[in-house]
Amino acid sequence: MSLPQRWPAPAKLNLFLHVTGRRPDGYHELQTLFQFLDFGDELRFRLRPDGQVLRSAALAGVSAEADLCLRAARRLQALAGVKAGVEITLDKRLPMGGGLGGGSSDAATVLLALNRLWGCDLTLDELARLGLELGADVPVFVRGRAAWAEGVGERLEPVELPEPWYLVLVPSVSVSTAGVFSAPELTRDSRRITIADFLSGAGRNDCEPVVRARYPEVARLLDWLGQRGEARLTGTGGCVFAAFDSREAAEGVKAELPPAWSGFVARGCNRSPLYRALEEA
Structure with a gap:
């Protein structure tokens, strides 16, 4: 079967996010729960014989x-000793600074797709370790399963969750992750909870x-959506979301959005859409 022309890089949601401590190196200890969406960026790859990325x-x-994307490709190329190159086309649909994991997902798709296209034959564990060098969220996208996460987000336990329809609202602002985690008022001692909790x-x-x-714009989105469901921030934001039992219910709330606001409806996925593409390759 021919390789797919487009490779998905799905969004993720953090269904909750507790900051449970701060390490000596400045990184924060977290508890969170990742679930994918059937919506995201798309990538295309054109192999080159000259080794350029x-x-x-x-x-x-x-x-x-x-x-x-370039950093992921070059790290994989160097680690696997690949002589070929690639030209990467990114169709960007996910907002930057939105808490949906777009950049991390893009990097994971590069690693998994080029591992296949370049014939690197790295294992999933090797790709996840490589992904962690690029960002704390990359390994969950590499492994492709909804997961309970701890540490800086790298200790992952696959979970099976309900797969509702989500309405995701996208503000016009980009939130600084570094700014949020460096805020003196950030809670850093939340108690640990269990999946059952x-x-x-x-x-x-x-x-x-x-x-x-x-x-303030994110606060307004949370307040508006909170009148229609249980509204939450994903990651450090600024996108906010609420779960609904059906696509029709989610689309119905989306239809009420003020004209100046934007959002999208997507299905929650316990298995990354990227893995369907890999199976079809």
Whole structure:
């Protein structure tokens, strides 16, 4: 079967996010629960014989040195001793600074797709370790399963969750993750909970009070959506979401959005859509 022309890089939601401590190296200890969406970026790859790793177009505000797609491809190329190159085309649908994991998901899709296209034959564990060098959220996208996460987000336990329909609201602001985690008012001593606790209704996003205070537009989205469902912030934001039992219910609330606001409806997925593409390759 021919390889797919487009490779998905799905969004994720943090269904809750507790900051449970701070390590000596400055990183925060977390508890969170990741679930994927059947919506995200898409990537295309054109192999090159000259060994160059290029992007077909610049991403606004992102230098080539900071581009996670290029960094992922070059790290894989070096680790596996690959002589071939690639030109990467990214169709960007996920907002930057939205808490949906777009950059991390893009990097994971690069690693998994090029591992196949270049014939690297790295194991999933090797790819996840490589992904962790690029960002704490990359391993969950590499492994492709909804997961309970601890540590800085790298200790993952696969879980099976309900797969509701989500309405995700997208603010016009980009939230600084570094700014949120460096905020003096951020809660850093939340108690640890269990999966059973979460399924019984426990869990919140410790970043939400910080983001509410610093980004009034996100606060307005949370308040509006909170009148129609249980509204939560994903990651450090600024996207907010609520779960619904059906697509029709989620679309019905989306239809009520004020004209100046934007959002999308997507299905929650316990298995990354990227893995369906890999199976079809």
